[in-house]
Amino acid sequence: MSVLKADNIVMQFGGVTAVNDLNIEVEKGKIVALIGPNGAGKTTAFNVITGVYQPTKGSVYFNGEKITGLSPDKITNKGIARTFQNIRLFKNLTVLDNILIANHLHVKSNFLSYTTRMPWSRKEEKSMRSKSEMLLEKLGLLSLKNEIAHSLPYGEQRKLEIARALATDAKLLLLDEPAAGMNPSETMQLSGFIHTIRDEFELTIFMIEHHMDLVMEISDKIYVLDFGQLIAQGTADEVKNNKRVIEAYLGVEEDA
Amino acid sequence: MINQRKDHNIKAYILLFIVFAVLLTLLDLKYIGDEYVRRVLNLAAIYTIVSVSMNLVNGFTGLFSLGQAGFMAIGAYTVAIFTVPLESRASIFYVVPQNPALAGIHIPFPAALLLGGLLAALVAILIGIPVLRLKSDYLAIATLGFSEIIRIVFTNAKTITNGALGIKSIPKMPTMWVFFGVMILSVAFIVFLINSSYGRAFKAIREDAVAAEAMGINLFKHKVMSFAIGAFFAGIGGGLFASLLGTVDPKQFYFTMTYNFLLMIVLGGMGSISGTVIASFIVTIGLEVLRFFDNPLTLFGVTIPIFRAGFRMVIFSALLMILVLFFRNGLLGQKELSWGMVRDWFGRLRRYKR
């Protein structure tokens, strides 16, 4: 069964059609990539899926349930979490705080039991902390837990953003250009990292990426978007040899 | 090593509290200080409650609220209306009699204080629902307008508020511990809140609302929560204010009063509770001490012409400008005062002396 299904999505801004009749299916446990030249409408598609934009037409289904029309926080509560193209961490807060904030959606005690230091709220806080530290440990970020997020090196910030998304206990992870700004060796590391978290947390991953080496290596399926239209889909080999894909990319996009 | 330091810190905190308690008791029992000093300190305690709660909204949640004076007015009038002894009601409402539904009701001070806070929070929720649903840009205008409207309403609703004449004979509190006790409880409440998961959600909204929402935080709910809690404590502050002065009238709650709290949180640091507490005392005492600016000053037989009515407020508004333009972080920025910080500071002082 498909975890994510986008059904005939159309997204218009004023007179401009950013995404036209997009159909996407992401199967459970798979790593699926969405590629295409700049301005093809990839991030717009992500924003429609995560509820930031309401599509002009079409619907999005998560585990068979329609999620179009829900606000971004509700969609995250359903089990979809994302990262952003231009890293959006809580910059002035610590690494641990960034993770703890992503745990807030699971909080059961109300604010009054926190301010009156009720035993159940203290227990909840404690378990939230240990869970967050465990997550940081798994991802190799524990030694940085008290660092301020914006002081981390770029690569670690990318990693922290993924960690933060995982902390929501999401089952579907949407990564918007996770390798942006990384050098080839960092990119290869990232590839291993994505595989590891997929297996460890039993995730389904849907990502936008420009680094073709990375995309070709880890994707089970690739969708190619150009001017808002889906022009190809299939395995790495199928897409690589597709005439329209080659045309769309020729002279437009430099493979890193 | 770390544990040792922690023990040391706890001891220091206990010591600090004992010093504070002894000083306050001495003041309270009139061994030291006079009525004026007691009054100013009580006022500082009240202003601390209001400015710390304003910092929760503005500094920690990133909402620009300017409604503190209005919320204080609600708290103050609630205490005034319900705690004035029944026998003095007729002499207060001598122009227009008090609404019969209220004339027979007397509530003990603590309950009236709480009710005032709750009413302020309720009004905040009513303002927050339309304004905080979308971009919170217009909150500043809406709250500023609300501060003005609440004054208009209180001036016009004569059977409830006695109009422009105000309400006198509000019972005064016998001890400073009422003001300082409520202050400690309020600040503790807000500190615990800020350090809880809810407080982190507030900070997340301040840092990046889009990312906060993507992490599953309901922006509207948390903004309204922060705004209403802020209003609750402003209401509590207003209730204490009424019992400190013994009288309320609409003119006391002019919207420019809110700017004093704005000065306090900017001076203390947007996002620093300890900074705000320190700044509240500095500004409150400063506003009193600097009253001499408003009186003609004669030095060596020469009358300095710039010292006259209104000069003090010019200085205070200029101070707000200078702070925000050149010392945007105020005293503590987003940090909290810690022993390490105090040690460093004294260390630097010692080095300077050498």
Next chain:
Amino acid sequence: MVLVSFETFMQQLANGISIGSLYALIAIGYTMVYGILRLINFAHGDIFMMAAYFMIFSMVSFRLPWYVSIIIVIAFTVLLGVIIEKVAYRPLRNAPRMSIMISAIGVSFLLENLATYLFTGVPKGFPDIAFLTKAIRIGNISLTVATLLTPIITIILLYVVLFITNKTKIGMAMRASSVDFETARLMGININRVISTTFIIGSGLAAIGAVLWGSKYPSIYPLVGVMPGLKCFIAAVLGGIGNTTGAVLGGFILGMAEIMLVTFLPALTGYRDAIAFVILIVVLLVKPTGLLGEKVTDKV
């Protein structure tokens, strides 16, 4: 609800249009600044207040004729607006938005306190401009020239502003900046000049508004700009913030709403100042983009 005679109604209608067009003049300044800087210029109402004081000094203290005074008042008010932008807003352009808002509050508070200190809190009489306060009778209705002239001046000035923003080079730069500040800068637009121009236009209109206001309500005190300031911002929101024509439309509607409340529900006259805020709440609930505003999508 009371019934009023036709004459009273017409008289009040003229009043509503007149006060509405005054709001419109001030609202243009708000909407232009917000459009470009996303800043609620809290000091705008106080710039308006200072303009009224400038007029008093020019005509009463220096005994200059009104037509010379108006030129001087516009010049000084524009200068004040430009200085405020340079000193209080420009250094904070890259600071958190909260800082620039606090700075705006600071300027507003400073101007109010400065006016109290310099001119005392006692209201000062606005000089009588005989030409403007002369009464004209049309049938049974008696109106001042100012009341009749205000909407005409507003419409003319609206066209001037629209001409500047739509037909001139600086206007094009202004529109570009209001869509995307950073991109406009990258395209070689001198952003400082654009912002200064915005403040020149806004302050100039506030100065004209102050002269007309003073002729209608000839009592000037340090906080005289506060309520018109708040209301005109709301008028700008009602019309669609960032949209000049919207601001004028919003101002007219707000002025009319106030005067009609006073006319038909005289019992609620005390709540006249509250209407604007009721309108704000309704707009935010029903159509947050305002009457003529376009939906803006935040970039994620």
